[in-house]
Amino acid sequence: MKKEHFLLPLVLILIWQGLSSLQLIPSYKLPSPLDIILGFKDLLTVGVPPGNLLHNHMLYSLYRVALGYAIAALLAIPLGLLMGWSPVLLRMTRSLFEVVRPIPPLAWIPIAILWFGIGIKSAAFIIFLGAFFPILLNTISGVLSIQPILLEAARTLHAKEKDIFLKVLLPGAVPSIFVGMRIGIGIGWMTLVAAEFTGVKEGYGLGYMIMTARDIQRPDEILAGMLVIGVIGLLIDIGLRATESKTIKWQ
Amino acid sequence: MREPHLSLNFLDLSKTFPGRGLEEGVHVLDQVSHRIENGRFVSVVGPSGCGKTTLLRIIAGLEKASEGRVLLDGAELLQGSEAIGLVFQEYALFPWRTTLQNIELGPEIKGVDKENRRAKAMEYIKMFNLSGFENRYPRELSGGMKQRVAIARTLIMNPRVVLMDEPFGSLDSQTRNGLQEFLLGIWERRRDTILFVTHNVDEAVFLSDQIIVLSKRPARIVKTFEVGLQRPRDRTGHECNEIRREVLKVLSEETK
Numbered sequence: 001m002k003k004e005h006f007l008l009p010l011v012l013i014l015i016w017q018g019l020s021s022l023q024l025i026p027s028y029k030l031p032s033p034l035d036i037i038l039g040f041k042d043l044l045t046v047g048v049p050p051g052n053l054l055h056n057h058m059l060y061s062l063y064r065v066a067l068g069y070a071i072a073a074l075l076a077i078p079l080g081l082l083m084g085w086s087p088v089l090l091r092m093t094r095s096l097f098e099v100v101r102p103i104p105p106l107a108w109i110p111i112a113i114l115w116f117g118i119g120i121k122s123a124a125f126i127i128f129l130g131a132f133f134p135i136l137l138n139t140i141s142g143v144l145s146i147q148p149i150l151l152e153a154a155r156t157l158h159a160k161e162k163d164i165f166l167k168v169l170l171p172g173a174v175p176s177i178f179v180g181m182r183i184g185i186g187i188g189w190m191t192l193v194a195a196e197f198t199g200v201k202e203g204y205g206l207g208y209m210i211m212t213a214r215d216i217q218r219p220d221e222i223l224a225g226m227l228v229i230g231v232i233g234l235l236i237d238i239g240l241r242a243t244e245s246k247t248i249k250w251q
Numbered sequence: 252m253r254e255p256h257l258s259l260n261f262l263d264l265s266k267t268f269p270g271r272g273l274e275e276g277v278h279v280l281d282q283v284s285h286r287i288e289n290g291r292f293v294s295v296v297g298p299s300g301c302g303k304t305t306l307l308r309i310i311a312g313l314e315k316a317s318e319g320r321v322l323l324d325g326a327e328l329l330q331g332s333e334a335i336g337l338v339f340q341e342y343a344l345f346p347w348r349t350t351l352q353n354i355e356l357g358p359e360i361k362g363v364d365k366e367n368r369r370a371k372a373m374e375y376i377k378m379f380n381l382s383g384f385e386n387r388y389p390r391e392l393s394g395g396m397k398q399r400v401a402i403a404r405t406l407i408m409n410p411r412v413v414l415m416d417e418p419f420g421s422l423d424s425q426t427r428n429g430l431q432e433f434l435l436g437i438w439e440r441r442r443d444t445i446l447f448v449t450h451n452v453d454e455a456v457f458l459s460d461q462i463i464v465l466s467k468r469p470a471r472i473v474k475t476f477e478v479g480l481q482r483p484r485d486r487t488g489h490e491c492n493e494i495r496r497e498v499l500k501v502l503s504e505e506t507k
Binding site for chain 2: 147149150152153154155156157158159160163167168171172174248249250251
């Protein structure tokens with residue numbers, strides 16, 4: 001990264017700090033950058049609520065996302081391959097998915113709580129819904145984008161349906177599957193925090209943490225928590241991108 | 252016919268693609284019959300869009316004939332027969348597979364174990380002058396190399412009949428000439444039956460034992476030429492030109 005990447009943010013932070021120090025920005029609404037750093041320290045050492053430290057909030061949130069996301073990927077990828085492969089299956093299921101897909105994952109929260117109660121199952125279900133459709137749709141379009149001539153080439157080499165599936169459709173759809181997985185984890189991570197707003201049994205979770213910080217009037221900790229959420233989302237995306245470019249060297 | 256049972260034989264092949272709705276169907280092949288003796292190099296030329304490719308696709312089992320039969324050595328050719336190999340004009344290499352992996356795909360599908368299919372593929376890589384490019388992906392190869400990989404991928408299956416659909420059609424003329432000579436070198440050692448579709452009469456004359464001229468759609472066989480010249484042939488020599496002139500004459504009647 002070059003210095004232009006940091007210059008503007010740095011200037012803005014300095015102006016912000018200056019305005020805060022001159023008390024032109026009320027600190028109970030927007031704490032200064034330095035306050036936020038101190039708030040971050042408190043999240044690490046004191047915890048919100050006291051004793052519930054930041055790293056445990058992170059672990060619980062990541063666990064919920066990992067669970068919902070893993071189930072989404074494990075179902076959406078094979079299903080997407082099948083739907084892309086079979087026009088009949090695609091036609092049969094399309095209208096069903098078209099109706100369910102536009103329902104925002106968060107709109108499922110009430111019914112999720114009814115079905116699964118408050119706890120990890122509900123949160124994982126919401127994340128599952130957020131991640132499932134992007135992965136499914138991108139897997140389907142990945143299969144549909146494979147040149148028909150490649151299927152014919154495989155057939156002239158006497159490929160059976162199993163070979164077509166594993167040696168043509170799956171590898172051919174991989175780039176598109178990665179796109180879906182990146183969009184899916186993005187949406188999953190966003191829905192997680194909102195899902196945690198509605199309550200968590202264990203007393204841990206980043207969304208739960210910043211809501212609790214609001215209850216005890218700590219805007220510095222709210223903002224520090226928001227930054228943590230953003231940075232983790234970014235790191236996950238960077239990780240996936242690295243796996244992606246390693247896996248599809250051929251493009 | 253000396254050994255009429257050892258041949259690729261198509262009898263009254265017709266093909267009509269059904270139209271959509273009220274559209275009329277497209278009649279592509281009209282009772283095409285021909286016998287190709289084993290081990291011969293036969294080219295098919297004809298006006299563009301006349302159904303040359305359809306003929307190959309029917310023999311390859313990618314398309315069903317509306318009428319007629321294809322016999323190999325007297326027996327009906329079954330769909331997906333291992334006796335047939337097809338080389339596409341657009342190479343049709345798997346972009347996510349390296350040169351080596353593309354060439355070993357056929358044996359892999361057949362269930363040959365890794366060690367044996369690797370060894371076999373490396374043999375073909377040597378034979379096709381692809382050494383040093385085993386681990387390259389298709390996007391890193393030139394057009395001529397891609398087509399060599401595609402031909403190797405087909406020949407590694409040892410098909411009795413190799414169908415080639417304008418395999419050199421998208422190459423520049425120098426690469427094309429080089430590959431023609433290369434292909435002849437390979438064929439002279441193996442003596443597979445080759446059915447080679449091209450729109451390039453020079454190419455057909457340079458390569459083939461026999462040239463089949465198809466009419467415009469619906470395609471019939473207008474004429475067949477025997478090219479009895481010794482190989483290597485002089486592509487600009489008098490004899491080649493003589494045959495070329497005759498083929499072009501028949502062909503130009505068809506494109507009028």
